[in-house]
Amino acid sequence: MADSELAQQLLQQGEYDDSLRDQTFRFQKKAGQFLVSTSAGQGRAVAKQNSVPLTNEPSVSVAVNWLLGSGTHAQTPLAIQADGTRGIEMRWSSFHGDGKLNVTPDHDEYDSFRAGTLECFGRPMDAMDVRSCIGCHSTVVPPPPLPLTSQTMIANVGCERCHGPRKKHVVLAERGLPEQIKPMIDQHDAGAHMETCSACHRDERSVSPDSTAAERARFQPYGLKKSECYLQSSGELTCSTCHDPHDTTSHDRGQYIQQCQSCHQPQASAICPEEPSGDCIECHMPLTPWTQGIAFHDHWIRIVAGTASHESKTDLEASP
Template sequence: MVLDALRTATVTSDPMSAEAVSAKDRSMHHAVEDSQRLVASLPPATQQAVAGWNQLISANFAGDQACAKCHEKEYEAHLRSGHSRTLTRIDESTLASKLAETRHYQDPRRDQIFEFSQNEGSLWVRDVANASGVAIPVTWLLGSGTHAQTPIAVDESTQSGVELRWSYFANRDQLGLTPDHERFDDFAAGTIECFGRPMDAADMRACLGCHSTLTPPPSLPLINSLVVANVGCERCHGPRKKHVALAHLGHAEEAKPMLRYETAEAYMDACSTCHRDESSVKPDATPNELVRFQPYGIKRSRCYLESPDKMTCSTCHDPHDTVSHNRAVSIDQCKQCHGNASSSECSHQPTGDCIDCHMPAVEWTSGIAFHDHWIRIPDEIPGETPSVDSAGNLTASDMLHSDGEE
């Protein structure tokens, strides 16, 4: 594979020209062919285990489309959500062709130019100055594209890869530095560091695991064709093929969900698996980093702590749909618990905007803002001292990021 030449400190193999790499890979690096070739090279016992895994998936997982007939409303809502498109094969994206037309990207923090090309749908990236003769085939785009998409390259043969240095940002409709890659400004020429953050198998499983319905277990190699892309129905409801079969016979209730959420804690734990809580957040995380992790904030809120088994993510969000930006509806949801009793009225702004004051939007990076889900009174929020005009409304400065998407 083309990543192999970059595993050591310098490129020691005879470098191929970019043209030679392109010509060779027209026939050798199609995704399915790569996976098939890798499986064929595995020990017989591992090949048998991969076949068994495929049979297990086929026998138990129905796929999102199978849910549509009986759960049309939820299915249509899911198509609107970021979960439905949070992991995209680069050859199935529109970004690949756009980058191939753009051809170049100048890194804003390194003296470095990345070059893009497309062959048989696959997107290739090169750094001719620092990794001569090597082309990296992009494999996946992580992220729904609502805010951003970050590419990774997975080398199945070595079970390693790279999180690429550049990402696509929707708010600017252009490439920019991949978040957190400031710490990788220094790199060794002739190594995989030229292209971004090196990833081992555990890194790749962690990334793909949160952006997919299913990935192969650690006992099997990470093969792209074994990844069930996107967070689909069965990520949260468990395998449902038996349920679908019984539904066609009128006995759907006989196949109970494997995953059940009978308490608020269980529900929050499911969301926290990817959206993170205190169990997976770094102790030194900054406020602008923490704002990305909604369960972390919710679990620290009095709204959650003082309403055991009542408040979950779905109290305010439809778990199947995209995030609503109907502010009136959001405020009404707050009032479901904080009613009209005088003890529940907001002393700061009784008729104001609950979200702006108590869940202010905080910029994470590159103009992307998330609402802080640690619900607090303004005086408790670092750096938040909302000012009010004579009519009792928030001033323009406090309204600046009020419409930031989740």
């Protein structure tokens, strides 16, 4: 975090005012650490149970040592103890890569907080939260009780995050013998593909019964696995059918439409009766607002009843 572009922007900015709490966070760098401080008694503080005391001092600070997110949509800082037993997801995040801060999503329940606790800075994280969160943004994370250090883990997502340790496969591939040590992911097994992607992008196992349309749209494997396109593809359709997992998400709408039409166009009975040469994505994968100007395309590919517009909030909210 300390050497990131966001850290430099925040150090120049100096502080951030959280209007929902009437609280100010201050930023500084000391001894190579990015520090965030705030007044412990500041804001609408209330008594809450299960909070972890930080200090009895009137002013408290924490060293922020992790920054999650590519910055394309958002970046959220974390303060995590080296042993991985607890941490804090910061109350504020940077959105759209411009360094402007706003409240981190799903922090509504911390608008009120207990002074002198981890809640002063955001959402407290236990050991399971810490390793689950870091796990999706790293290649290798050690199991407890090993600490989270540069010696025990590989930060950021690399090849082995999905493919596993496959040095022998690379060596044999250079000799023309890659089949002797196969990659961990079977390119011809849709289930294996989906399981790998779902580990971080999440599926039905992460969807609660009272989830909203916006929450469900964030879980792309969940939506895709409900789609007839997936169910009727005999294992041919996976996330990588449309998305190159080794590259950033493409914004070439025409490329996606062409992919849809590669299956639906050859047979007359499969041609869309509403817009046979129109925008498949606009109608069948509606853009669903989430938070802070961020929206996700709902990957439950279907006919949204009653409208051909992505603005059909009623139909989306009615989705199970």
